[in-house]
Amino acid sequence: MxxxxxxxxxxxxxxxxxxxxxxxxxxxxxxxxxxxxxxxxxxxxxxxxxxxxxxxxxxxxxxxxxxxxxxxxxxxxxxxxxxxxxxxxxxxxxxxxxxxxxxxxxxxxxxxxxxxxxxxxxxxxxxxxxxxxxxxxFYEGRAVQGHIAGKMTKSNKIGYIASFPIPEVIMGINSYYLHAKKANPAVELSIVWAFTWFDPAKEADAAKALIDQGVDVIASHTDSTAPLAEAAKTNGAVIGFGQASDMSEYKPTPRVSSIIDNxxxxxxxxxxxxxxxxxxxxxxxxGIAGGEVEIGEITDAVPADVKAEAEAMRDAIAAGTYHPFTGPINKQDGSAWLAEGATAPDGDLLGMMFYVEGITGEIPS
Incomplete structure (x- = not known):
């Protein structure tokens, strides 16, 4: 009753x-x-x-x-x-x-x-x-991070901890890689899928796996500070970025900047x-223009010229004079996606379930 x-x-x-x-x-x-x-x-x-x-x-x-x-x-x-x-x-x-x-x-x-x-x-x-x-x-912030990663890697190996294979995550991976590659054509990207949004133990394991592969710059699309905590154990050999919030407790390194979701x-x-x-x-x-995506302080661990370039990219995105997905860009299989000067329609991004050319491995099903 x-x-x-x-x-x-x-x-x-x-x-x-x-x-x-x-x-x-x-x-x-x-x-x-x-x-x-x-x-x-x-x-x-x-x-x-x-x-x-x-x-x-x-x-x-x-x-x-x-x-x-x-x-x-x-x-x-x-x-x-x-x-x-x-x-x-x-x-x-x-x-x-x-x-x-x-x-x-x-x-x-x-x-x-x-x-x-x-x-x-x-x-x-x-x-x-x-x-x-x-x-x-978020892909706008990934472009800025990718530029910093490409310029700062010493091993030419950068890493990404991914949560789930959905368009939001995949477009971030692609943007990060494209801009790292523009900054440093020798860059190789390793991706570890954590299959979680928040699990510090899994995120830490993913960071360890990347570091063991020789990666010295790590971005993540998971929710805890565990990847930065692992990077901090390398005594400056590995850097990374705050994800979703500033994660300022890890400044000035290994956290050299961040994407802040406002x-x-x-x-x-x-x-x-x-x-x-x-x-x-x-x-x-x-995105950046509307204030929902903020680029956290780029610390002095980043060389002044790289910092200036990253901030210029941020400002161009905010002004609408630069789109992170501007052609020519091919898909992973080499087929054309965006022609020279063309920018990605929102519909393509919101349904993005492919890697761009140069990324190895497959998207999990």
Whole structure:
């Protein structure tokens, strides 16, 4: 009987929401409850840490007009759908789901709660009018890192720790390699697939494997500081980059720069639109120009001329005068992809499931 009572309460909440939700949203909200679902811990020092900083920025911006709730360490899959359902039933007006693998659970739960707004990070499915997607052009930051890597490697062997074989990760690998190769034609790239977003032990093992292969510059698309911790053990022989957050505790070396994911402007904007009644479904993809991708301080461990070149590339990307995927570029099999001077359409990038010419190995299935 107690369980049935709880379910009836949830159904009553949903009915009330459906009856009054559209009118409330059209007029704005005096107060909103905002949920965040995280794939890792807020103390990971990387991806989840940065999303939570964005959540805290919402709280700071709107004070007692918002209530922030969150759930850490939510596995991608069925557990995510359960957590999302609980958040919806708890009275959230908007829920941000912050990992690619939440895509299907987000859309499934959104179908059941049409008056709650769902925002999914890095996905592409907007199966319902109350689902929006948002992403960041991480590949822009990878171009800057690739240039530094190509210029600074002494072994001509650079490495990349990859999480999962999805377009977001693959376009980062390609951008990193292309710009390292432009800076240093002798560069060879080694890739280790960790098949995790956050697992410090696996990330450390991946870094060790690259170092054992003679790699002396490591980039990563995983969420912890473990790769930098491994690089730090080499007494300056190996350098790397902060991923998702600045990871400044490893400055000035091995962390010589970083990609910082700044979600705060987007989160503050979208919650503000919910509150003032101007909210609409969107698909957002911002980069350096929009402030969602920041290049962390390039330290003095990088030669002054290389630092100046990297900063010039950053500024050209921000100004729109340079696109990291500008032809001529061939696919791995040698077939033409982009002609001289052509730039990659967003659709090609968002569906990118191929390596560019020069990268060895296969993309895992």
């Amino acid at each position: 107690k369980r049935r009572t709880i379910l009836k309460g949830g159904a009553a909440f949903g009915l009330a929401s459906m009856m009054g939700g559209k009118m409330a949203l059209a007029q704005g909200l005096e107060k909103a409850k905002i949920g965040f679902v995280y794939v890792g811990p807020i103390g990971d020092g990387g991806w989840t840490f940065q999303h939570h900083q964005g959540a805290l920025a919402v709280q700071e911006a709107y004070g007692d007009k918002v209530e922030i709730v969150w759930q850490e360490n939510v596995p991608e899959g069925a557990d995510a759908e359960r957590v999302l359902t609980q958040m919806a039933l708890s009275g959230c007006n908007m829920i941000f789901t912050t990992s690619f693998g939440y895509m299907d659970p987000t859309n499934a739960v959104a179908a059941k709660f049409p008056d709650i707004k769902f925002e999914h990070a890095t996905g592409y499915k907007r199966d319902h009018a109350n689902v929006s997607t948002y992403n960041a052009r 979600w705060a402007p987007y989160y503050v904007k979208r919650v503000g639109e919910l509150l003032d009644g101007t909210y609409a479904q969107i698909d957002a993809w911002e």
